[in-house]
Amino acid sequence: DGGITQSPKYLFRKEGQNVTLSCEQNLNHDAMYWYRQDPGQGLRLIYYSQIVNDFQKGDIAEGYSVSREKKESFPLTVTSAQKNPTAFYLCASSIRLTRGGNQPQHFGDGTRLSIL
Amino acid sequence: GQQVMQIPQYQHVQEGEDFTTYCNSSTTLSNIQWYKQRPGGHPVFLIQLVKSGEVKKQKRLTFQFGEAKKNSSLHITATQTTDVGTYFCAGWRYTGNQFYFGTGTSLTVIP
Numbered sequence: 406d407g408g409i410t411q412s413p414k415y416l417f418r419k420e421g422q423n424v425t426l427s428c429e430q431n432l433n434h435d436a437m438y439w440y441r442q443d444p445g446q447g448l449r450l451i452y453y454s455q456i457v458n459d460f461q462k463g464d465i466a467e468g469y470s471v472s473r474e475k476k477e478s479f480p481l482t483v484t485s486a487q488k489n490p491t492a493f494y495l496c497a498s499s500i501r502l503t504r505g506g507n508q509p510q511h512f513g514d515g516t517r518l519s520i521l
Numbered sequence: 522g523q524q525v526m527q528i529p530q531y532q533h534v535q536e537g538e539d540f541t542t543y544c545n546s547s548t549t550l551s552n553i554q555w556y557k558q559r560p561g562g563h564p565v566f567l568i569q570l571v572k573s574g575e576v577k578k579q580k581r582l583t584f585q586f587g588e589a590k591k592n593s594s595l596h597i598t599a600t601q602t603t604d605v606g607t608y609f610c611a612g613w614r615y616t617g618n619q620f621y622f623g624t625g626t627s628l629t630v631i632p
Binding site: 438440446447448450453463464495507511513515 | 562620
């Protein structure tokens with residue numbers, strides 16, 4: 406079955422450490438996204454990528470970094486510069502963005518990150 | 522600040538009652554999407570509206586896109602317990618090429 410796989414489901418980090426969240430898709434989608442979800446605040450866009458080796462910052466990119474070396478993979482690194490990293494992180498993918506805007510997104514099951 | 526607001530934030534209804542959530546953007550959107558997230562789950566795409574004034578129906582769900590393409594609504598007729606979850610709108614803003622999710626409306630259906 407095609408889909409998006411995020412791992413791990415739960416992640417714990419010590420203060421001052423960087424941590425990388427994995428996102429893999431086998432839907433052959435060009436575009437991939439990372440969102441952060443906090444209670445009562447909906448989803449906020451961290452980064453998105455429309456094509457391999459290209460990505461753009463979303464609303465809350467500070468303290469995060471991404472790479473897009475392969476079409477199938479879009480890992481997110483939460484750096485020690487992110488002061489409040491505890492949240493639920495969701496990865497999504499879609500077919501290529503068009504001039505008309507966004508396309509329907511397919512989401513992974515998410516990774517819940519907590520600070521020890 | 523938040524670009525796309527939804528009201529209400531929470532809604533409790535008796536099973537069988539109707540439910541509506543409203544989505545309002547500060548700027549014109551190229552299209553609007555609606556997603557449903559069940560408790561403990563991930564958002565699942567429901568529908569996309571593109572044209573000004575567009576109305577689409579999916580069984581008991583009716584979706585509208587405003588004439589000015591700045592607002593949208595989702596109406597559920599005769600809610601069922603399976604409708605429980607958080608409903609999000611999402612849209613692409615023409616200026617700045619940015620994509621925003623709404624703040625979400627959490628629906629609880631009391632049997």
